Amino acid sequence: MSDVTMRGWRRADGRKGIRNYVAVAYLVECAHHVVKEIAWPYREQGAHVIGFPGCYPNAYALKMMQRLCTHPNVGAVLLVSLGCEGFNKKLLERTIRENGRPVELLAIQENGGTRATIDKGRAWIEARLKELSQQPTEPMGVSELVVGTICGGSDATSGLTANPAMGRAFDFLVQEKAAAIFEETGELIGMEGWMAERAVTPELGRELKACVAKAARYYETLGYPSFAPGNADGGLTTIEEKSLGAYAKSGASPISGIIKPGDIPPRGGLYLLDVVPDGEVRFGFPNISDNAEIAELIACGSHVILFSTGRGSVVGSALAPVIKVCANPRTYARMADDMDVNAGRILEGQADLDTVGREIFDLIKRVGAGEMTRSEGLGHQEFILTYKSFEPIGPACLPAVA
């Protein structure tokens, strides 16, 4: 069952995609409706809607859009602008073109308004879908994969079953030289000392601690409690114990580096994605919902996202398949149709962590060979991107390989 051959579409930058989607992007909220209308008839054939709602330009959002539009799962991009927004659409268009993807930029104001732009956009997509369906695939190895992990709708079972099982899957991926990305620095408070010992260099260890300290400061400023009475009711005694549950997603491999949204891991290994903005607190919460983090993991090149849930999240994502690992056996019984893996079996004594970890790893390969995840099959293509600001990563964050 481990002998599945993944197939990928090779892109100009050498990376391979496990899907061949057309991204349809709005460059301001004012173009969102037109984009939705353009993509709707083709939503099951691979047209995925992404975009940025703000009218004011933002360097982070531009970088995110550049990375998403040149993601290996994307074969062509239609950009839709109202015409007067602040987004640097020419630069985005050029980035996509230079990356060897077909790209079209339609400004609604210059194309006769809503109806005419929808018609033009649909004609463009139909032609691209025809081309993309002819493109050949190549065999793809596990070492060419980038996999991200996130938890959402967590409960007391998440840290006991799904998160550590995903950690095992991460270990299997790293052993085969894939790149694996974990995040949520705000939920690693109290684990940073422990985590720093896993860093490949002492300098990186210091950066990991600084990263979590930044998250702690940020959340404190926002008045967001790290440890609530409800956590204690659920049996969690300390902030370390709570963080441990989320930290378990990272598995046991050495930590190779820290990246920020839109940074692509330079090679295989385990990476921490620092999602908390730099500088003074601006623009509110670092990530307002799970899909904001998923979009960041995808912008870092993730082909597949592992999503652990206890209470039962249903989301998927635009551009990359989401594998849902359900931590709670009762939730699984209620929502089996939304879940790819039942990690709650561990609580019932029917499976151990290694078994479920291996099951997740095998499923990643099958999804890489074309199998649809539950959320893909149900049509989930959530996407959200908002304002943020980041400084580039420092030299200690990505130590060179010895």
Next chain:
Amino acid sequence: MASSDHTTDPRLLILAPGDNIAVARLEIPADMELQVAGRKVRLQRALGFGHKIAVRDIAAGEKIVKYGAPIGRATADIALGDYVHNHNVASDYMPNTVVVEAAP
């Protein structure tokens, strides 16, 4: 350390070898007699799902280890079979422990 001496009730889950606590897979009522690491223990109080019990004697000041990672330290001597929560464990990270009467 013969393993036959270390039988633990299947309602308890020891997450990683070397852990000094186990968590309840489901709610276990008070006064229940349980096998913990080969010894018979009577539960002083109901053990809620996900709540912790010591699987060996833990001296005050020792680390509490769950999934192989330290989650705080014992503030009192804890005997095998004792309930482990914020009455006998403190965070090494936050100076103040949250004082909440934990639900069973």
